Amino acid sequence: MIFRYLLILIILFPIKAFSLIEVDITRGNLSPLPVAVSPLSVDSESKKSFEKLLKKKNIGAEISLVVENNLLKSGLFNPLDKDAFLQNPNIAHLKPRFEDWALIKAQALITGTVTLADEKLRVEFRLWDVLAGKEMIALAFTTVPTNWRRVGHIITDKVYERLTGEKGYFDTRIIYVAEEGKKTNRIKKLAIMDQDGFNTKYLTLGNELVLTPRFNPTNQMVTYLSYFRNLPRVYLLDIETGIQEVVGDFPGMTFAPRFSPDGKKIIMSFAMDGNSDIYTMDLENRVVEKITNHPSIDTSPSYSPNGKYICFNSDRSGYQQIYVMKSNGRNVKRISFGKGIYGTPVWSPRGDLIAFTKMHKGKFYIGVMRTDGSGERLLTENYYQEAPSWSPNGRVLIFYRETKTDEMGEGFSAKLWSIDLTGYNERLVDTETDASDPSWSSLLSN
């Protein structure tokens, strides 16, 4: 183990000495990069207007707190304690005194300003390499003031992208099922929140059971299962207008819906007479197509990002296993062959991996394998957990976990968790209520 880390150090060291800072996200990060997030400076006039508008005393500090939290939770960065900062935020943004920042061991520095002009929030920020004494990013943008948390997320995305070389996942949302009440009769509502747990909104009232919500690629629509009028069917919900409609006209339960990568189709299971098969429905012309035709349970379909393949869950071998086929249903091939049974396959947005839930000897695992089934890697083990969903950059998985109840059947809870593809950085995701069935949106901006 130690030997491996030494090797990594040796390989990285000479590269680091010659170039600007880089953060490697392909392995578990053992020493997160020390970064100083200087509070964004606000002129006194803007400060007053922001306070009136947003009820926040210092919007600059609030935005940098959003950035800091994002960086910390990514596991790749170590935001330094602000009390140790020597330089004033407004001066640091113009010309950082790099010796001061190097003194507190900062390797990267984020500075910026926020102003209110024509009722718009204008932010300007810079990322600096402290040791090289160089500017790495300088960007400015404007938005409506109520979007101030998103400003923090966009800054984090830019910083993450510059330092890791890959797109971020911070200006995103999670749709999930909010849960309350007794385990034997849970009340479930659709809920949506920012990736960091803020701005929670409830999209249904809890009058009927709802399950498994998933975003379309533009994040405007959600497909999910609702038990409205005791008829479990796949629904489509427009988040802006709140308009809901049943998908298709099936004489039985439809479930396990997802959008195709172009957003034009919904793929789902339809159960009839004890048999579940996979179907698609074209949302423009309403044409329904049967994709699998097998007297076993075929469910949990998920498209590859190019739309050419579908992975799904089937018990045609006797137990739940993962299969891959062409999007027309041809060339069905089983890919899971390890010990135990497998469910909920979901194709990575990068196309190279499939995440899954595995059940073996009374334990539940979240894992990944290559699309041909090779290279299986289990990331986390627990009493009960399932339903991974990928961050849009394919680096993080969000899933839900349920607790074991005690002898009296008490103590049940369901929570969202996230873990890096590396198997490190496992974290509880804050939600207002108990939560399950998370689905990660794509990036809202850029």
Next chain:
Amino acid sequence: MNLGKIFRNILLVTLACLALSACATQKKSTGQMQGDVYTGTDTVEYLASGVPDRVFFATNESILTTKSRDTLRKQAAWMRKNSDLTFVIEGHADERGTREYNLALGERRANAAKDYLMTYGVSGNRLSVISYGKERPVNSGSNPLAWSQNRRSVTVKAN
């Protein structure tokens, strides 16, 4: 001598513990399960005198046991006598499976019960099915007995 005494005491305590725990575990499952199919009457309700409303399944299975078939024949006989009634058959799974697969499994179980009722002369028009997957357990416990009570199909009067 002293050491021998200690060993004997340890042995006695261990035996006592084993005996106690054996009692404790036996009490929980005595006569309640066969294999992992629930055979007790704890959560069962009755459609009419002597007509239980539910049947139980083994893990991952939708095969009807001898006892389940017996229960369903009783249901069918009673349904034939009460031909004005319609029914919903609810299929359920335990918490030890993924949500989407469990929805399909619940549907399969409900249909296994429906098919059997139909072979005993109940018209399919009077029987609809709904799967709840693992969403509506009757026993909130996290143990084999609770799971066995939750793997069920329940016949419910619809009118």
